[in-house]
Amino acid sequence: MRTRMRPSSLANSSIFSPSPVTNELNKMSANSEGNEPTKQNSANYGDPDFACKFNSSENPESEFELVRERMHSAISMNKTEFVDSVLSDFSEGYTGLSTDDRRKLLVVLAKDYDLNRTRVRDLMKQYLGLQLPAGDKGEVEDDGFLATFYRTEKNLRHALQPTYEVLFERLNTHPGGLQFLSVLRADILSAIKEHNIPSLRAIDSYLKEKLITWLSPAALELHRITWDDPASLLEKIVAYEAVHPISSLIDLKRRLGVGRRCFGYLHPAIPGEPLIFIEVALLKNVAQTIQEVLWNDPPIPECDATCALFYSISSTHPGLAGINLGKFLIKRVIELVKQDMSQICTFATLSPIPGFMKWLLSKLALQSNLAEADTLDVSHSYNESAGSAFKENVLTAEEEREVLSKLGQSTLGKDGIEVIWNLLKSPNHEWSKSEEVLSVLKPILMRLCARYLLQEKREEKLLILLQTFTCRMGRWLKGYAGWLTDQRKHSHKVVVLW
Amino acid sequence: MRTRMRPSSLANSSIFSPSPVTNELNKMSANSEGNEPTKQNSANYGDPDFACKFNSSENPESEFELVRERMHSAISMNKTEFVDSVLSDFSEGYTGLSTDDRRKLLVVLAKDYDLNRTRVRDLMKQYLGLQLPAGDKGEVEDDGFLATFYRTEKNLRHALQPTYEVLFERLNTHPGGLQFLSVLRADILSAIKEHNIPSLRAIDSYLKEKLITWLSPAALELHRITWDDPASLLEKIVAYEAVHPISSLIDLKRRLGVGRRCFGYLHPAIPGEPLIFIEVALLKNVAQTIQEVLWNDPPIPECDATCALFYSISSTHPGLAGINLGKFLIKRVIELVKQDMSQICTFATLSPIPGFMKWLLSKLALQSNLAEADTLDVSHSYNESAGSAFKENVLTAEEEREVLSKLGQSTLGKDGIEVIWNLLKSPNHEWSKSEEVLSVLKPILMRLCARYLLQEKREEKLLILLQTFTCRMGRWLKGYAGWLTDQRKHSHKVVVLW
Numbered sequence: 001m002r003t004r005m006r007p008s009s010l011a012n013s014s015i016f017s018p019s020p021v022t023n024e025l026n027k028m029s030a031n032s033e034g035n036e037p038t039k040q041n042s043a044n045y046g047d048p049d050f051a052c053k054f055n056s057s058e059n060p061e062s063e064f065e066l067v068r069e070r071m072h073s074a075i076s077m078n079k080t081e082f083v084d085s086v087l088s089d090f091s092e093g094y095t096g097l098s099t100d101d102r103r104k105l106l107v108v109l110a111k112d113y114d115l116n117r118t119r120v121r122d123l124m125k126q127y128l129g130l131q132l133p134a135g136d137k138g139e140v141e142d143d144g145f146l147a148t149f150y151r152t153e154k155n156l157r158h159a160l161q162p163t164y165e166v167l168f169e170r171l172n173t174h175p176g177g178l179q180f181l182s183v184l185r186a187d188i189l190s191a192i193k194e195h196n197i198p199s200l201r202a203i204d205s206y207l208k209e210k211l212i213t214w215l216s217p218a219a220l221e222l223h224r225i226t227w228d229d230p231a232s233l234l235e236k237i238v239a240y241e242a243v244h245p246i247s248s249l250i251d252l253k254r255r256l257g258v259g260r261r262c263f264g265y266l267h268p269a270i271p272g273e274p275l276i277f278i279e280v281a282l283l284k285n286v287a288q289t290i291q292e293v294l295w296n297d298p299p300i301p302e303c304d305a306t307c308a309l310f311y312s313i314s315s316t317h318p319g320l321a322g323i324n325l326g327k328f329l330i331k332r333v334i335e336l337v338k339q340d341m342s343q344i345c346t347f348a349t350l351s352p353i354p355g356f357m358k359w360l361l362s363k364l365a366l367q368s369n370l371a372e373a374d375t376l377d378v379s380h381s382y383n384e385s386a387g388s389a390f391k392e393n394v395l396t397a398e399e400e401r402e403v404l405s406k407l408g409q410s411t412l413g414k415d416g417i418e419v420i421w422n423l424l425k426s427p428n429h430e431w432s433k434s435e436e437v438l439s440v441l442k443p444i445l446m447r448l449c450a451r452y453l454l455q456e457k458r459e460e461k462l463l464i465l466l467q468t469f470t471c472r473m474g475r476w477l478k479g480y481a482g483w484l485t486d487q488r489k490h491s492h493k494v495v496v497l498w
Numbered sequence: 499m500r501t502r503m504r505p506s507s508l509a510n511s512s513i514f515s516p517s518p519v520t521n522e523l524n525k526m527s528a529n530s531e532g533n534e535p536t537k538q539n540s541a542n543y544g545d546p547d548f549a550c551k552f553n554s555s556e557n558p559e560s561e562f563e564l565v566r567e568r569m570h571s572a573i574s575m576n577k578t579e580f581v582d583s584v585l586s587d588f589s590e591g592y593t594g595l596s597t598d599d600r601r602k603l604l605v606v607l608a609k610d611y612d613l614n615r616t617r618v619r620d621l622m623k624q625y626l627g628l629q630l631p632a633g634d635k636g637e638v639e640d641d642g643f644l645a646t647f648y649r650t651e652k653n654l655r656h657a658l659q660p661t662y663e664v665l666f667e668r669l670n671t672h673p674g675g676l677q678f679l680s681v682l683r684a685d686i687l688s689a690i691k692e693h694n695i696p697s698l699r700a701i702d703s704y705l706k707e708k709l710i711t712w713l714s715p716a717a718l719e720l721h722r723i724t725w726d727d728p729a730s731l732l733e734k735i736v737a738y739e740a741v742h743p744i745s746s747l748i749d750l751k752r753r754l755g756v757g758r759r760c761f762g763y764l765h766p767a768i769p770g771e772p773l774i775f776i777e778v779a780l781l782k783n784v785a786q787t788i789q790e791v792l793w794n795d796p797p798i799p800e801c802d803a804t805c806a807l808f809y810s811i812s813s814t815h816p817g818l819a820g821i822n823l824g825k826f827l828i829k830r831v832i833e834l835v836k837q838d839m840s841q842i843c844t845f846a847t848l849s850p851i852p853g854f855m856k857w858l859l860s861k862l863a864l865q866s867n868l869a870e871a872d873t874l875d876v877s878h879s880y881n882e883s884a885g886s887a888f889k890e891n892v893l894t895a896e897e898e899r900e901v902l903s904k905l906g907q908s909t910l911g912k913d914g915i916e917v918i919w920n921l922l923k924s925p926n927h928e929w930s931k932s933e934e935v936l937s938v939l940k941p942i943l944m945r946l947c948a949r950y951l952l953q954e955k956r957e958e959k960l961l962i963l964l965q966t967f968t969c970r971m972g973r974w975l976k977g978y979a980g981w982l983t984d985q986r987k988h989s990h991k992v993v994v995l996w
Contacts, residue, residue: 121626124626127622128619128622150696150699154700157655173714198644201648202652205648205652213712214714219765221766269716
């Protein structure tokens with residue numbers, strides 16, 4: 001994705017020699033409207049001497065300055081046939097920079113190509129001078145009146161776009177530009193880790209919003225990945241599989257073969273490389289462990305499958321972090337599998353139930369006043385939602401007795417709650433390895449998990465982890481699935497939330 | 499594209515009966531934040547009685563109200579698995595409405611789901627209370643300081659989005675939604691023709707900007723259309739060809755055969771239907787007339803071609819008017835043709851030279867003071883650009899003599915300028931049918947057109963109509979092409995502007 005170039009090849013890669021293009025661009029940028037950088041640090045862009053420095057790009061500093069100038073040109077030049085070659089030069093130059101120089105350049109971009117705050121303030125004052133329309137005026141007056149509002153609001157929307165918007169927009173329409181934007185965002189994210197300043201956070205947030213728009217699911221193509229796909233694509237599946245690594249070609253072939261599905265979202269501008277992909281196993285019943293899925297050999301005939309198990313989802317672009325394509329991909333894949341195989345009516349995952357453990361710990365902490373100790377952060381975040389149940393007992397009397405009699409002999413705690421708390425917090429999930437502990441905890445955790453799903457998650461978000469299982473404990477929930485389904489009266493709608 | 503439905507089928511098309519879903523949705527919308535409609539006219543949405551009216555959708559009025567309510571739900575409900583079915587119900591219901599009802603609904607959408615101006619004003623006051631950072635402060639202070647700016651600016655950007663943004667965004671990610679948005683925009687455009695009010699213009703401008711983002715060339719796939727494509731796609735080429743209608747299957751087959759190319763932009767969300775397509779003829783020399791292109795049978799071998807003539811470009815979606823996909827399509831096609839056939843170095847069109855006739859008429863009008871009469875509008879629009887040449891003679895002394903001696907015998911005008919003016923303004927371009935008139939006007943128009951291209955068009959926009967020919971008069975420019983090329987020193991860059 002990123003190819004490093006030797007510095008000396010950079011200066012020659014342009015169809016122009018550096019010095020004329022620099023002068024040309026400076027002239028052009030002088031004509032452009034609205035794309036001027038904000039004041040600070042930018043006074044030297046128009047200076048011809050500034051351009052002369054770049055005749056040699058032998059040393060890293062001048063290379064940085066060359067790329068910086070290309071960036072400036074890419075933003076400030078008017079739309080002509082030159083923009084494409086300037087964008088190519090900029091992308092090439094950028095990928096050739098060292099990590100430090102890239103970060104420096106990103107800070108320049110974030111700060112010097114921000115929005116024009118003077119213009120924003122002028123427009124605001126103008127807007128605040130307008131009177132809001134009164135409630136019941138006739139339509140005609142209101143209309144003429146509103147025209148001024150609409151116009152000023154539109155101008156404000158545009159004025160509130162930072163100048164670097166131009167670079168993003170141009171890159172997006174430039175061949176290879178979307179991929180490059182994803183590299184830029186990955187770099188911004190890693191720069192923030194090193195140097196968490198507001199201007200970098202602001203450019204990240206802005207670029208993220210743009211990427212969400214451009215990568216809208218409507219623009220993505222759902223592609224079923226099979227053994228017939230090009231090796232160059234399959235190689236990416238192997239490289240980016242983030243949940244259950246693919247160990248060999250045979251492993252990959254099995255994941256694309258009978259009883260398995262693999263789907264990816266492709267974007268026309270990034271061909272041959274899914275942005276995200278998901279792996280599905282077609283099973284007779286919901287699997288208990290990932291081993292069953294990966295080593296189920298020979299697989300059952302597909303016509304016998306009643307369950308589609310989503311056992312892995314991976315994103316290939318670090319620069320697309322936080323852009324929730326997975327949700328849309330899962331929805332599309334469920335539709336597709338349903339269409340293809342009507343006998344499949346269970347859609348499940350092996351992922352942990354989101355939020356359950358956090359909720360449970362906060363519940364336990366609240367009741368036993370363990371909050372003073374190391375649990376403060378946990379209980380705090382759930383204070384509100386758990387508030388109504390403040391005085392309620394997490395355990396039934398019978399469960400309390402059971403826990404104390406069977407597990408309370410050690411020094412684990414003074415009551416059932418504390419015993420369970422300490423067990424769950426034990427390092428490396430030791431509790432899950434003891435048959436004795438499991439036999440007591442299983443029915444309790446099952447009941448509490450069912451309650452969590454049914455009552456504690458917000459109504460709209462509940463839907464529907466009915467047949468979602470965790471590796472460690474979720475599999476016990478299996479028996480509850482039917483009951484949950486009845487309770488929710490949504491047995492025809494199984495939607496998996498990631 | 500639009501299928502009308504019988505009203506009675508509408509109520510049953512939902513998987514819910516109207517009344518429960520109405521109640522459900524009203525409950526949900528009460529929970530939603532930020533998606534409330536603006537105050538006017540919306541008080542009745544939450545009223546359960548309002549919902550009861552829709553149990554029957556037998557008469558048009560209640561059907562309108564049903565669709566209006568679906569629209570409200572589609573905007574105001576929280577993200578759940580219901581949104582998709584509500585969006586489908588809304589789209590279906592909308593396409594079943596009469597033209598009048600659609601327009602009524604669009605006005606409701608534009609007015610009642612506008613932005614929240616109170617919130618906007620509050621944020622603005624807050625923003626204006628912040629101090630602009632001074633020039634040379636240290637980075638640390640500035641940074642902490644800027645964080646407040648960034649946050650408020652982001653909030654303002656969001657607050658300045660009208661509430662109907664939600665509907666557009668949701669439709670865009672909904673299967674078939676992009677196509678439906680294009681139908682909505684077409685309806686908005688036709689509503690504006692009937693009832694040109696600011697709120698409709700504002701919603702049009704907003705939707706247009708969204709569509710430009712979603713239909714960015716990066717999201718489009720360039721597809722070469724051939725005789726091997728599905729008939730359902732080719733049928734659309736026949737239906738939408740807007741420049742030179744396709745008369746028969748044989749005509750279509752020829753346009754896709756040897757010595758011809760046809761390329762379209764496809765969007766993944768609108769499969770099997772190019773949004774725009776362009777037809778290209780590969781010729782030995784630039785054609786003089788469209789007849790040569792359409793009836794050039796048998797065509798020359800492709801390896802003998804040196805010219806790619808873009809003879810037709812058509813858009814298939816009226817709702818995408820003003821979204822300039824053509825410019826990008828042409829650029830991509832030029833690249834592709836160059837790659838495929840390096841011997842092709844001339845890229846031309848048969849389109850009239852944009853702006854030339856308007857410029858010429860304004861020039862003539864200015865000089866002969868014809869402006870007082872019916873030319874006021876023309877000369878006005880060019881006052882500024884032509885200002886510098888106010889006192890200059892459009893015709894040379896020799897041209898003036900030639901015109902008067904050969905064409906001035908009639909009552910066409912008192913001087914050369916007036917004669918030419920009257921000829922050019924004659925109905926049905928009568929002037930272009932007389933060999934006598936042509937022999938005089940041709941060299942004059944050629945000279946003036948060359949001058950227009952070289953001197954009058956703004957520097958950045960000039961590029962480069964060098965080998966662009968109009969059907970009526972542009973073909974005479976041919977002789978000038980080489981000279982123009984020399985003048986511009988851009989013989990290696992031929993970019994056709996549409």
